[in-house]
Amino acid sequence: MLELVAAHGAEQVALTADPETGLRAIVAIHSTVLGPGLGGTRFRPYTTEEEALTDVLRLARGMTYKHAACGNTLGGGKAVIIGDPATIRTDALIRAYARFVDRLGGRYLTAEDVGTTQVDMDLIRTITPHVTGVSEQLGGSGDPSPATAWGVLNALHAVATRVWGNESLAGRHVAISGVGKVGHALAVYLAKAGARLTVADARPDLAKAVAEEVDADVVDASTVHLLACDVYSPCALGAVLNERTIPELRCAAVCGCANNQLATPSDGERLAARDVLYAPDYVVNAGGVINIAQELASGGYDHDRAWTQIAGIRETVSKIFALADEHAVTPAEAADRLAEARLAAASQPS
Numbered sequence: 501m502l503e504l505v506a507a508h509g510a511e512q513v514a515l516t517a518d519p520e521t522g523l524r525a526i527v528a529i530h531s532t533v534l535g536p537g538l539g540g541t542r543f544r545p546y547t548t549e550e551e552a553l554t555d556v557l558r559l560a561r562g563m564t565y566k567h568a569a570c571g572n573t574l575g576g577g578k579a580v581i582i583g584d585p586a587t588i589r590t591d592a593l594i595r596a597y598a599r600f601v602d603r604l605g606g607r608y609l610t611a612e613d614v615g616t617t618q619v620d621m622d623l624i625r626t627i628t629p630h631v632t633g634v635s636e637q638l639g640g641s642g643d644p645s646p647a648t649a650w651g652v653l654n655a656l657h658a659v660a661t662r663v664w665g666n667e668s669l670a671g672r673h674v675a676i677s678g679v680g681k682v683g684h685a686l687a688v689y690l691a692k693a694g695a696r697l698t699v700a701d702a703r704p705d706l707a708k709a710v711a712e713e714v715d716a717d718v719v720d721a722s723t724v725h726l727l728a729c730d731v732y733s734p735c736a737l738g739a740v741l742n743e744r745t746i747p748e749l750r751c752a753a754v755c756g757c758a759n760n761q762l763a764t765p766s767d768g769e770r771l772a773a774r775d776v777l778y779a780p781d782y783v784v785n786a787g788g789v790i791n792i793a794q795e796l797a798s799g800g801y802d803h804d805r806a807w808t809q810i811a812g813i814r815e816t817v818s819k820i821f822a823l824a825d826e827h828a829v830t831p832a833e834a835a836d837r838l839a840e841a842r843l844a845a846a847s848q849p850s
């Protein structure tokens with residue numbers, strides 16, 4: 501187990517097991533170089549404890565890079581609760597989890613993730629201040645999806661500038677795969693910007709409803725990546741850019757909110773070889789964490805300040821494209837280097 505922690509370069513891992521409520525949870529703090537580790541709590545039925553530990557270590561490291569690249573003064577952290585929330589979640593279990601987070605003294609700040617909800621965050625807030633993403637009535641920033649979509653729109657402007665020399669998205673054909681919380685909000689933004697839209701979703705009813713709302717075409721979720729378009733925007737699952745799909749793409753760029761879009765690091769090279777510009781996912785989808793970080797700002801959450809900061813994703817993405825050119829690396833590699841440079845600068849003794 502300690503080898504796994506070392507291999508992921510984590511600063512600290514904390515474990516808890518509470519027989520009374522059935523809580524079994526792990527917090528991984530990857531880096532506090534830029535600030536306390538902030539990342540969501542994933543609640544899912546991992547098959548083994550090793551699988552849970554591997555996942556939380558990988559996700560915590562990802563948060564370090566995301567915060568660093570987008571300019572947050574926060575570090576990388578993540579938590580997992582082992583078990584099926586549909587069967588084991590009780591208020592008592594969530595309260596026990598909140599006490600565990602509280603004992604970490606603010607080195608880890610939690611938030612919502614797959615399997616946890618805003619109701620859980622609100623309950624955690626009754627026990628500890630070290631939680632974000634609580635509801636607006638409690639002074640929180642609410643659902644992060646609109647903020648994430650606003651960030652993706654800004655990233656798309658950077659993509660347009662890079663590919664067509666003009667930030668306008670009017671008349672550009674964007675194919676959105678997944679019109680859930682973020683994809684739907686993005687479709688609305690893009691329609692206002694005058695883009696031509698095609699949407700797809702594993703739930704055809706959802707795709708149809710969004711298409712009617714924003715005057716888009718609908719295609720099947722299994723073939724959306726084959727569409728001839730300007731930008732393919734993955735807004736559903738990860739690993740959609742892989743050995744099989746990349747040769748089939750017929751777009752100039754890929755820019756969407758889904759996490760972990762590249763199946764393997766070499767898929768970044770594969771996209772470059774096909775001359776498809778890739779906007780790195782963890783930078784494109786940072787609007788949610790930038791928004792949540794505003795809850796920690798002095799004076800508390802302020803929507804306009806958050807939206808202004810999220811718009812900075814446009815500049816960050818442009819900078820990443822410029823760095824990629826300068827060092828002859830892929831945008832994915834350039835994003836990692838940008839994050840690492842910020843971490844290295846913050847680690848220097850003053």
Ligand code: NAD
Nearest residue numbers: 644645648678680681682701702721736757758759785788
């Ligand atoms: P969501 O569950 O609301 O929406 C996802 C949509 O994708 C659903 O409508 C679902 O039916 C659809 N879908 C599932 N499988 C599909 C497939 N194979 N092809 C096409 N559509 C499919 O989720 P969301 O909050 O909109 O998040 C979307 C993605 O963005 C996820 O990868 C998430 O991790 C990432 N993300 C979300 C946020 C946020 O603020 N919500 C922030 C950062 C990253």
